[in-house]
Amino acid sequence: MALIVQKYGGSSVADATSIKRVAKRVTEAKKAGHDVVVVVSAMGDTTDELIDLAQQVTPLPPQREMDILLTAGERISMSLLAMAIHNLGVEAKSFTGQQAGVITDEVYGKARIIDVTPSRIRDTIARGEVAIVAGFQGVNPTTNDVTTLGRGGSDTTAVALAASLKADVCEIYTDVDGVFTADPRIVPSARKLDRISYDEMLEMAASGAKILMLRCVEYARRYEVPVHVRSSFSTHTGTLVTNEPDPSKDTTMEQPIIAGVAHDRSEAKITVVGVPDVPGKAARIFEVVAGAGVNIDMIVQNVSAAATGLTDISFTLPATDGATATQALTAHQPDIGFQSLQYDDAIGKLSLIGAGMKSHPGVSARLFAALSEAGINIEMISTSEIRISVVTRADSLDDAVRAVHTAFELDSEQDEAVVYGGTGR
Numbered sequence: 001m002a003l004i005v006q007k008y009g010g011s012s013v014a015d016a017t018s019i020k021r022v023a024k025r026v027t028e029a030k031k032a033g034h035d036v037v038v039v040v041s042a043m044g045d046t047t048d049e050l051i052d053l054a055q056q057v058t059p060l061p062p063q064r065e066m067d068i069l070l071t072a073g074e075r076i077s078m079s080l081l082a083m084a085i086h087n088l089g090v091e092a093k094s095f096t097g098q099q100a101g102v103i104t105d106e107v108y109g110k111a112r113i114i115d116v117t118p119s120r121i122r123d124t125i126a127r128g129e130v131a132i133v134a135g136f137q138g139v140n141p142t143t144n145d146v147t148t149l150g151r152g153g154s155d156t157t158a159v160a161l162a163a164s165l166k167a168d169v170c171e172i173y174t175d176v177d178g179v180f181t182a183d184p185r186i187v188p189s190a191r192k193l194d195r196i197s198y199d200e201m202l203e204m205a206a207s208g209a210k211i212l213m214l215r216c217v218e219y220a221r222r223y224e225v226p227v228h229v230r231s232s233f234s235t236h237t238g239t240l241v242t243n244e245p246d247p248s249k250d251t252t253m254e255q256p257i258i259a260g261v262a263h264d265r266s267e268a269k270i271t272v273v274g275v276p277d278v279p280g281k282a283a284r285i286f287e288v289v290a291g292a293g294v295n296i297d298m299i300v301q302n303v304s305a306a307a308t309g310l311t312d313i314s315f316t317l318p319a320t321d322g323a324t325a326t327q328a329l330t331a332h333q334p335d336i337g338f339q340s341l342q343y344d345d346a347i348g349k350l351s352l353i354g355a356g357m358k359s360h361p362g363v364s365a366r367l368f369a370a371l372s373e374a375g376i377n378i379e380m381i382s383t384s385e386i387r388i389s390v391v392t393r394a395d396s397l398d399d400a401v402r403a404v405h406t407a408f409e410l411d412s413e414q415d416e417a418v419v420y421g422g423t424g425r
């Protein structure tokens with residue numbers, strides 16, 4: 001008998017029929033003798049629809065109200081799932097993030113979990129009932145206000161609960177059979193990975209592979225929670241995120257160089273034009289951006305034109321923070337002394353990830369050759385020990401991903417990857 005945390009994403013609970021299907025799956029685990037804690041996302045694209053609705057009411061909704069609005073999505077799915085499980089003769093109770101003891105900091109929209117005190121969940125398990133927890137939400141203990149954890153945050157709720165409850169495994173149920181070498185919606189010949197290390201999964205998530213939220217992987221790595229990513233629409237074994245070696249594989253064999261190709265369409269690029277090329281200006285620019293609460297990703301500084309003593313600095317950031325960063329920089333234009341700002345949200349980012357690239361020369365050369373053969377222009381480049389990322393035009397990103405996937409011989413010879421549901425939104 002094990003303690004299992006199961007998380008079901010939006011596409012797995014998109015309508016009443018899906019909720020009943022998930023209820024059946026939960027009761028099967030329960031009847032097999034396991035203790036089960038379930039974390040749910042909002043039904044289908046509910047969160048996006050609520051955001052659209054708020055935008056129709058006001059262009060800049062207060063963040064506190066936004067979080068109250070968005071937490072409603074998970075309350076709907078959690079209660080409906082509890083009802084469906086109850087209907088199958090198994091006791092189930094649903095809990096909001098606050099009731100489940102998910103304590104966060106005060107940052108609306110991207111709150112961090114600082115503690116989990118799941119006493120009510122423990123009591124529910126002890127009574128032999130299934131506990132259902134609303135994903136993506138918590139409470140700030142100072143104000144007692146609800147907070148949300150950022151898009152995809154139910155993954156983090158699930159892993160944080162699994163860590164706190166010392167669960168045997170955290171199962172992430174979604175609309176594909178596991179973690180693939182690329183998003184199967186773009187690369188149908190992508191291959192499912194049996195295992196992936198925390199570090200590689202961390203880079204994949206950080207590079208936009210939304211199959212798992214970045215913070216969830218950080219949490220899983222820190223607390224060594226084994227995460228099993230799999231489909232709620234099939235019974236296939238999925239992908240295990242773990243640092244444990246595969247006992248069925250010969251460890252003397254060389255590991256693959258590349259784990260996968262990730263892509264990200266959610267970033268924008270700001271170019272600060274005509275920055276005086278003197279010490280301290282870059283520091284000021286990034287102080288201003290950081291002061292506005294915006295995280296930046298890649299940075300490029302052009303060679304300064306000697307005659308003018310001016311340079312351009314470009315950086316990428318989440319497109320959702322574009323207006324905030326632009327406003328903050330414009331307010332400081334007089335003291336920084338730049339000439340103008342350019343904003344470009346038609347960019348895409350491709351990242352090649354693999355622990356093996358540390359010890360294999362030629363990976364970048366092969367990547368750039370693949371992109372050039374496909375006629376794709378590279379605008380920015382950044383690297384880490386186990387990742388190379390490039391920025392391209394948004395409309396050539398899909399072609400870029402397919403070209404790189406093929407160049408690194410990642411295509412599967414077997415059946416095409418199945419996408420069971422979801423809208424890819």
Ligand code: ADP
Nearest residue numbers: 009010011174178179180182183185209210211
């Ligand atoms: P959920 O609603 O279950 O949380 P998400 O839409 O957040 O599901 O994440 C699942 C989706 O992630 C898949 O449908 C797929 O399009 C996308 N995805 C991106 N990169 C990958 C990858 N490398 N492997 C598998 N899926 C990926």
Ligand code: ASP
Nearest residue numbers: 041047136151152153154
């Ligand atoms: N419902 C939230 C979202 O769409 C959280 C999640 O699904 O994980 O981002």
Ligand code: MG
Nearest residue numbers: 009152210211
């Ligand atoms: Mg998700």
